Amino acid sequence: MTAATTMDPTDAYPGYLACLADADEYAAIDVALGLLDAGVPPERVLLDLVAPAQAEVGERWARNEWSVAQEHAATHISERVVAAVAAHANPRPTGGRIVVACMDGEWHALPPRLVAEVLRLRGWQVTFLGASVPAAHLVSYLHRHDAQAVALACALPMRLPHAHRMIEACRRSDVPVVVGGRGFGADGRWAARLGAAWAPNAPAAAELIADERALRRVPAAQLGHLADDEYASLVRRRGELIDSALTDLRERVPATREYTAAQLDSTVSDLGHIVDSLAASLYVDDASLFTEFVGWLVEILTSRGVPASAVALTLEHYAAVLRDFPRASDAVARSRAGLPATPRSGG
Ligand code: B12
Structure with a gap:
């Protein structure tokens, strides 16, 4: 496998996917770094190469074409690629602290990791807490580190009741919350039901976080039922x-x-x-x-x-x-x- 010479993540995508299929992490990193060297912004490499490839990994697992082991190997490579892109870009923070975390019981850490890196690229000082953070621990962390906002991820709709408890715990600490991930529905309709600000993707989350008033202006939860x-x-x-x-x-x-x-x-x-x-x-x-x-x-x-x-x-x-x-x-x-x-x- 050779490094990408193309300027476009879309053109590099089939080759990158082949690297994941071959579990060739060195070639995958070469593809990503090749794009950066060719002038592609790191945000595009993360969102137009790594993210869609991970979604495809999920489809192949769902169709039983890939085993759990193949999925784990591919996900590990994606994590390495994200780390390599982040190290290459190495931005210095100018904004306040944003904490990014997965809801309690949520092990899909890679999607919010992409969000964390995009926020970092846009100048925020980001602390990424990773998978399954218990609500009480998150709240005490937010207090101690003076977070400006918290971004909470949920990939599985069945975890929404837990998500709501976590959102409420952050609110009680007066830290504004933005939520995201496919667990809230493709259009975020279940975030609205829980009374939480929702972003469909990392750039939208960055825009929302930059506008604290919009972030705090969320309609009340509709849970009378x-x-x-x-x-x-x-x-x-x-x-x-x-x-x-x-x-x-x-x-x-x-x-x-x-x-x-x-x-x-x-x-x-x-x-x-x-x-x-x-x-x-x-x-x-x-x-x-x-x-x-x-x-x-x-x-x-x-x-x-x-x-x-x-x-x-x-x-x-x-x-x-x-x-x-x-x-x-x-x-x-x-x-x-x-x-x-x-x-x-x-x-
Ligand atoms: C890798 C993976 C895993 C890994 C996660 C490892 C890791 N480090 O992340 C492991 C093996 C742990 C795992 C476990 C499971 N998984 Co899984 N997993 C995936 C997979 C293949 C990739 C996830 C990923 O990285 N996606 C790429 C990201 C970029 O996509 P995205 O979610 O669309 O993210 C974008 C937006 O949603 C948004 N966004 C995402 N998060 C956030 C957060 C915030 C704050 C904001 C603002 C925005 C935002 O921005 C992102 C970028 O723009 C997905 C397939 C998929 N389509 O995602 C399945 C998938 C999510 N998993 C699934 C399932 C079912 C499971 C298990 C239940 C399987 C099982 N039987 O055990 C368990 C549940 C574990 C748990 N309790 O959390 C299903 C969920 C289906 C459903 N309808 O609920 C999926 C969709 C696979 C499938 N096609 O069926 N999984």
Whole structure:
């Protein structure tokens, strides 16, 4: 693999992706540094080369074309490339301190790392706290280091209730918050529901942070629906809902009784994600969060040889046991509408 001689990240992209596929970190770094040497601004290398390549890594993993190991190797290379670009640019801060962190339980650190580097390139003094920062620790850190603003990342919609607790904790410390990441929905609609300022990408986050009044001028959260207690009741029953769905699957799909420990583990993890996504959809009162999640899960499972009917069976089970949960029942019904009929339901 040779270094890029092109001036455009778009032209360099296929070669860069090939470096990720070959797990060739030296060649990947050469491509990125070659662009910088050719005069491409570092921000473009991060956002027009590294970011789309990582999204493609995700698509290949989702289609089961790449293993988890291949994804991890590619992500590691991207992290090395980001570090190399940052070291090459080496900007000196002129602005105040911005803290960038992942929400508690959120391990997608690379997307906010890109945001952190863009903010750094634009003159802010950035502290990047990385993955899964507990709320209490974040808040005490903000106090101690006199942060001007905090940027919080969430890549998974199922983590939104936790995200909200974290946003509120920062607010109580009077530090303005900007949130981002695909967990808030492609158009940021769930950030609006939580009453948080949202930026679709790193440049937009930089602009918002530069305008403190705009950052503080956020509409109130719209969470009046939580008064019906459905979300809290569902969360209280989380363990029981996972166990009962597993028992149901074992009764109705004999093959699942022969599952290996690893298969059982990933089934329990999938069931946990189903319950957590349903809970998150109740939290923001948007059934589309759950229907989108179910659509995604079906794609992931079918590409791994698990039929969509397995998801349909579990949703049928939840439709039965969650009859007293009107909003959850509605979200489950909408999700089932797009799935094949299960043998017992007959339609
Ligand atoms: C690498 C990766 C991982 C790594 C993360 C390592 C790391 N150091 O980051 C690991 C292996 C830990 C991981 C784990 C999981 N992952 Co993952 N992961 C990815 C992957 C392939 C790349 C992430 C990335 O770097 N994206 C590149 C960035 C640049 O893209 P971006 O998010 O669009 O970011 C831009 C904007 O959103 C915005 N932005 C992003 N963050 C922020 C933050 C702020 C403050 C602001 C203002 C803006 C902003 O600016 C960015 C640049 O412009 C994505 C695929 C994808 N499409 O992103 C899946 C993906 C996010 N993962 C996914 C899943 C499901 C998981 C797991 C649940 C898998 C599992 N079964 O265990 C776990 C969950 C772990 C957890 N609790 O957090 C799914 C999520 C699907 C969904 N609908 O919820 C995705 C989309 C893969 C897929 N195609 O299905 N993952």
